Amino acid sequence: MKSETSTTANRALLLIDLQNDFVDGGALAVPGGLEVVDVANALMPKFDCVVATQDWHPADHQSFASQHAAMAVGDCFQLGGLPQIAWPDHCIQQTHGAEFVASLNRDQIDQVVRKGTNKQIDSYSAFYDNGHLQSTGLADEFRRRGVEHLFAMGLATDYCVRATVLDALAEGFRVTLVVDGCRGVELETGDVQRSLEEMQAAGAVLVYSDDVS
Ligand code: VGL
């Protein structure tokens, strides 16, 4: 049986979408989003490997309500045969909204994974698009580096964090979710709680950042 112990050598910190558009004042602001940046900054020195994701959309990304006639933000529709929520324009490549939050310690990030670049399909997870058609290569990259245990946190709990954690577990990684490092959109009341329960049921261990050594 594999060792249950994680050493700094076989673990990585995965920071999900800590971008201007997802924090206070942003186009798709997640309530309290800015608060998690301090958690990220406090955790990074505890990890040899830090990977950050960036939602990175072309201006005509088809998840944007603005790209469809008579569609409102929050509407549900079908995009390429998948259920899709219509979002406000957000995280457009090369814009301020897509940049990492200025207070995030960028110099501690080893690798950046950009996702959502294909306008025809949304991509919540750091590993695959929402149809699991295309891989970002991140799982193989972790395996190449000998990483077996991921600590995940970021925005938003009920979308990109959830999808990333579920994919990571399916890829065979041990996953610890840093709960106070996450905030959710909560389009429907209870979405965040349901997401946490779903991740836990799939095998994620939920912890608070103070307990991460
Ligand atoms: C996200 C909605 C659309 C996220 C990204 O980062 O959770 N949510 N694009």
Ligand code: ZN
């Ligand atoms: Zn997006």
